[in-house]
Amino acid sequence: MAAIGQETKFRVEGMDCASCASKIDTLVRRMPGVQDVNVxxxxxxxxxxHTSESNLDVIERKVTGLGYAVASLTAKSGAPASDQLADHDHRTHSHDKKLAGLHGNDDAPMSGPWWNSAKGRLTIASGVALAVAFAVHYMWPATDPWAFIAAMLLGLVSIAxxxxxxxVxxxxFTIEMLMTVAAVGAVIIGAGEEAATVVLLFLIGxxxxxxxAGKARSSIQALTTLV
Known part of the structure; x- marks a missing residue:
């Protein structure tokens, strides 16, 4: 007889596209004791x-390992409400700190203007680096293609x-892996300029x-407050 399932909900920050949701869904479904997943x-x-044998801490760690901030929204059974709230705040803060150490926190949520976010700063820096690479290319052609390779690496490191x-x-087979292989392959065949440009376009996308996604969530939250 199959074990009766329990439902646990997590808040996932930095999940902005269908590819992100698909990665999380695939990862969690493979974990022991998981019966169904909804992202x-x-x-x-x-x-x-999931069943009672599932380790929720492992689920959080695995999803965090993909570069997302995760915090449980479901209260732990048997714990006082005040302890549950304190534990939730502590876990959220802990996961945010962990995420800050992952690839420049470029998947962190945008709580302010896009240019103040880590992802926005990385995109701007990559754009500036590419512009500098073009300038160096025309002024000192002998340095080609190293300036473009440097500009590409600035944006590619977080993707890789x-x-x-x-x-792991x-x-x-993810879009990040495809982009990494494509950029490295372009450099190998001597197309450093194209590699740096494609990486910048990927970051802009x-x-x-x-x-x-941030605007959509804000609109949904505003709508729910009116209902």
Whole structure:
């Protein structure tokens, strides 16, 4: 007889696209004791139906390992309400600190203007680096393609780290891995300029996804307060 499932909901910050949701869904479904998974991009939540033998701390650590901040929204049974709230705040703060050490916190939520976010700063820095690389290319052609390679690496490091994290978690085929392989391959065939440009465009796309997702969540939250 199958064990009766329990439902636990997590808040996931930095999940801005269908690819992010798919990675989290695939990872959590593979974990022991998990019966069903529901990932909501608009709400920024992960709902897991699991047996009592499931280790929720391991689920949080695995999802955090992909580069997202995770905190449980479901109260622990048997604990006083005040302890549950304090534990939730502590866990949220702890996960935010962990995320700050991952690839420049570029998947952190945007609580202010996009240019003040880590992802926004990385995109701006990559754009400036690419502009400098073009200037160096025209003024000192002998330095080609090293200026473009440096500009590419500035943006690619965070992407490659996420690709490796997902691969270690058992999800090797991700958009980050595809971008990493494509950029490195372009450099190998002598197309450093194209590699740096593609990496910048990828970062811009991610930034726009984050801005759009943040506005959508804000609109949904504002709507729920009116209902």
């Amino acid at each position: 909501s991009i608009s709400a920024g939540t992960l709902t897991v139906l 780290r996420r690709a490796v994290m997902a691969a 978690a058992g999800i090797p 991610e930034l726009l996804e984050g801005v759009a």
